[in-house]
Amino acid sequence: xxxxxxxxxxxxxxxxxxxxxxxxxxxxxxxxxxxxxxxxxxxxxxxxxxxxxxxxxxxxxxxxxxxxxxxxxxxxxxxxxxxxxxxxxxxxxxxxxxxxxxxxxxxxxxxxxxxxxxxxxxxxxxxxxxxxxxxxxxxxxxxxxxxxxxxxxxxxxxxxxxxxxxxxxxxxxxxxxxxxxxxxxxxxxxxxxxxxxxxxxxxxxxxxxxxxxxxxxxxxxxxxxxxxxxxxxxxxxxxxxxxxxxxxxxxxxxxxxxxxxxxxxxxxxxxxxxxxxxxxxxxxxxxxxxxxxxxxxxxxxxxxxxxxxxxxxxxxxxxxxxxxxxxxxxxxxxxxxxxxxxxxxxxxxxxxxxxxxxxxxxxxxxxxxxxxxxxxxxxxxxxxxxxxxxxxxxxxxxxxxxxxxxxxxxxxx
Amino acid sequence: xxxxxxxxxxxxxxxxxxxxxxxxxxxxxxxxxxxxxxxxxxxxxxxxxxxxxxxxxxxxxxxxxxxxxxxxxxxxxxxxxxxxxxxxxxxxxxxxxxxxxxxxxxxxxxxxxxxxxxxxxxxxxxxxxxxxxxxxxxxxxxxxxxxxxxxxxxxxxx
Numbered sequence: 001x002x003x004x005x006x007x008x009x010x011x012x013x014x015x016x017x018x019x020x021x022x023x024x025x026x027x028x029x030x031x032x033x034x035x036x037x038x039x040x041x042x043x044x045x046x047x048x049x050x051x052x053x054x055x056x057x058x059x060x061x062x063x064x065x066x067x068x069x070x071x072x073x074x075x076x077x078x079x080x081x082x083x084x085x086x087x088x089x090x091x092x093x094x095x096x097x098x099x100x101x102x103x104x105x106x107x108x109x110x111x112x113x114x115x116x117x118x119x120x121x122x123x124x125x126x127x128x129x130x131x132x133x134x135x136x137x138x139x140x141x142x143x144x145x146x147x148x149x150x151x152x153x154x155x156x157x158x159x160x161x162x163x164x165x166x167x168x169x170x171x172x173x174x175x176x177x178x179x180x181x182x183x184x185x186x187x188x189x190x191x192x193x194x195x196x197x198x199x200x201x202x203x204x205x206x207x208x209x210x211x212x213x214x215x216x217x218x219x220x221x222x223x224x225x226x227x228x229x230x231x232x233x234x235x236x237x238x239x240x241x242x243x244x245x246x247x248x249x250x251x252x253x254x255x256x257x258x259x260x261x262x263x264x265x266x267x268x269x270x271x272x273x274x275x276x277x278x279x280x281x282x283x284x285x286x287x288x289x290x291x292x293x294x295x296x297x298x299x300x301x302x303x304x305x306x307x308x309x310x311x312x313x314x315x316x317x318x319x320x321x322x323x324x325x326x327x328x329x330x331x332x333x334x335x336x337x338x339x340x341x342x343x344x345x346x347x348x349x350x351x352x353x354x355x356x357x358x359x360x361x362x363x364x365x366x367x368x369x370x371x372x373x374x375x376x377x378x379x380x381x382x383x384x385x386x387x388x389x390x391x392x393x394x395x396x397x398x399x400x401x402x403x404x405x406x407x408x409x410x411x412x413x
Numbered sequence: 414x415x416x417x418x419x420x421x422x423x424x425x426x427x428x429x430x431x432x433x434x435x436x437x438x439x440x441x442x443x444x445x446x447x448x449x450x451x452x453x454x455x456x457x458x459x460x461x462x463x464x465x466x467x468x469x470x471x472x473x474x475x476x477x478x479x480x481x482x483x484x485x486x487x488x489x490x491x492x493x494x495x496x497x498x499x500x501x502x503x504x505x506x507x508x509x510x511x512x513x514x515x516x517x518x519x520x521x522x523x524x525x526x527x528x529x530x531x532x533x534x535x536x537x538x539x540x541x542x543x544x545x546x547x548x549x550x551x552x553x554x555x556x557x558x559x560x561x562x563x564x565x566x567x568x569x570x571x
Binding site: 351356361367383412 | 420422423426427432436457458459460461482483484485486544546547550
């Protein structure tokens, strides 16, 4: 992608009005939504695209000769084209539509790894990963006798690169690594990591669930083999997601699930599988969700991912600066490259109590282990409070968070 | 709670007694001579409490303690539990478990409890009823009590 190196920070206040979910009161206070890393709110164009499809265009895809089926297919495949362009994939055959990042990673574990891994082989991940980039590898290692090995992180929440590179021996068949940590916000230096992995002949899967909503992603420039992400974290519907895979790798993989749509010809003697991407899309898909995801891509593209990244970086800086002014604040996760997420602890107050007290003031944050229990164990914490940003957040949201935390301090004073 | 906190719902949840028990939990620590014990885990939040009981030959809870980490609600509830069931017979402690969990999950008042049971203090946790996501915090220690009395070493809220 040829994006300008720097753009002026745009005024994002206009976009806020596109999100009806933000305009309500919770517990008598205007809602402050700081939980987009768990799931982002949806803009009106996404909500309307889904509703219009359900009202006017619904039929099954790839099957009928009638008009509605044709329209549904156009919308569904149109979304695939948009996604292809959005992450700069080489071809639409590389865009496998899934139910989300979790299914995307399980697909790779079971279709790519299960037949390939042998006892003695290794799968490499890091301590920073979300459970969905841990457990699928554990399962396939148990099934094949391969070994799961883990690169450590430092106290700031950064992957220890020297140790990661040392682990990249000839035994490692696949590296699974997050783009941005959902628990700590750390951005992994993917270009360097992928280059080193490829030099060692290792296949690389990137968990991009927290990357795609916040910054431009160019899968060809990254040089990985798989990139997985979810629709609902990028302002689209739940139950949608993408596995991007390098076409030559996808071609070599057996189907993940059997059923309708993934076949060319079935007899009881033999089944001929369909071409990419349909080989991996068995059964009637989440058509309305994918239509909404296409609308989300249009929405983000119109604003520009570079501009969104600038806006969020500046807001994240402000959030960190303001949080640091609170007495008893401990920031958890202080990576030098961080995006959209900040975890923290306040005095001895348990994160759940913080979450409840903030909710009473209309402020939504996430509390707990963030589906990253190994990160919490590494840092010696039961969990954290986490504020996470989306393109619609602003300085007022941060100011309300700070005031809310001051009140929490008073409750436990 | 600081008087500056003017939110009645918050005050109802984090009552003085709750904060007092959360910050200064009673009967906290491990009981070396425990005859019964159980661990309660809330897998959603990672809270983990261990409960230790010494039950004498007459089926009376002679002493009780707990340890672990958790939010203010789960710590206060565990602390209040130890005060409530200490010196009760096992059957009365079991009746307390039923009464408390029903009061929180169904909003029903317990049937008449034996005179020995000092249940009123537990009403301080009534505010939790308005927070469905926090009910499991308040019942965690009680499920551990139930498990310990039934000789089950581990229980979860799920």
